[in-house]
């Protein structure tokens with residue numbers, strides 16, 4: 001398997017001591033998972049290497065023959081201000097450190113610094129550099145309003161502006177290895193978005209999906225981390241976990257909002273350390289997959305109420321997309337309807353039926369608590385029952401009119417009465433409410449009395465009577 005290079009830009013190590021270059025490269029690869037490394041032992045070659053390779057970060061020794069570290073630092077910050085330079089010096093002198101920072105170094109470390117501290121500093125620089133790359137990509141997308149890889153989104157049917165913005169954002173974070181969080185109600189297409197994140201990354205490894213809802217802590221560990229032989233009774237052979245199976249690819253953790261507190265700690269440690277221990281093993285393994293998590297739960301509320309760890313929440317949402325509910329993108333309804341109708345008819349070997357005139361109005365007035373999954377299921381059901389030329393309304397009527405389930409409550413509108421009747425306004429009379437409701441229903445049903453009556457749960461004669469009363 002071809003090795004994935006991480007980060008997407010290179011880290012150039014410049015030092016005249018070969019032994020240091022070697023040990024530093026090994027530490028960066030083993031302890032931080034950085035594989036996109038370049039080494040330069042002769043300071044005179046440094047600028048040529050920077051010109052030749054996609055360097056984003058330079059680790060620069062101060063004391064070198066030919067061109068000294070501070071000279072090189074000046075040249076790099078002047079000619080390539082997009083590169084972050086971390087100075088590594090043998091001297092523990094505050095003056096030198098200050099001089100380097102004044103010249104434009106990103107950070108300064110003494111070579112005797114504890115290795116872990118140094119690696120943390122380099123990780124920080126990588127993160128900043130990644131943000132810089134993302135910002136540039138985002139700006140490019142916004143300015144040109146284009147998608148670089150439209151094929152990746154071919155199966156996500158939409159004409160919604162917010163969805164288009166989501167696609168552009170996903171393209172700009174495509175090469176990051178940081179976690180991504182996808183939120184949105186059930187059935188909005190989060191799994192499709194996870195697939196798109198994976199396809200955009202061009203990582204050579206697979207996309208491995210795990211639904212973590214309902215996994216108890218031991219099963220969670222075993223599923224993700226795997227186990228060694230004899231780790232527990234019945235573990236007759238070693239088994240690799242999902243993390244290893246996703247090596248070089250993406251690990252998709254669905255229903256992350258349902259993770260138990262203990263499993264949350266384990267996941268947090270995995271993200272922080274970038275390594276894990278299979279059950280029964282004392283040899284750590286490196287995480288070499290990108291973590292993408294999804295949930296239909298409101299994680300902001302869950303972390304505020306103490307049901308989801310704050311630290312894990314912020315780690316997961318380094319990149320975050322919220323997929324809008326179907327009722328908030330009604331313009332997508334006709335497109336999706338047509339798409340699923342064609343698909344269902346083809347799969348069932350039937351002629352594609354025509355759509356009854358009143359159906360689009362009913363669709364647009366329904367709240368779609370199950371979102372696109374619900375729409376798809378309804379269409380498939382209708383097509384399977386369909387016999388004549390025009391699609392039967394039977395399936396839709398029973399669900400889309402008042403008998404259908406109501407939409408999940410918007411948390412900001414949990415006090416429904418307050419939304420309709422602000423406390424500082426006098427209450428309307430029953431007659432006024434009646435008139436308003438009838439007027440709105442007729443508007444939404446485009447003047448169709450039969451439909452309007454169903455929207456507000458009265459019989460058609462009763463609606464007709466009210467309309468007559470209004471006009472007399």
Ligand SMILES: Nc1ncnc2c1ncn2[C@@H]1O[C@H](COP(=O)(O)OP(=O)(O)OP(=O)(O)O)[C@@H](O)[C@H]1O
Nearest residue numbers: 155156157185186187188189190191192296372373
């Ligand atoms: N924009 C879209 N275009 C075409 N099909 C879609 C679209 N969005 C969702 N679907 C389809 O709707 C169904 C539900 O999507 P998906 O499983 O991705 O939803 P989800 O948000 O992950 O749901 P859950 O929270 O229940 O896991 C799938 O069959 C998917 O292919």
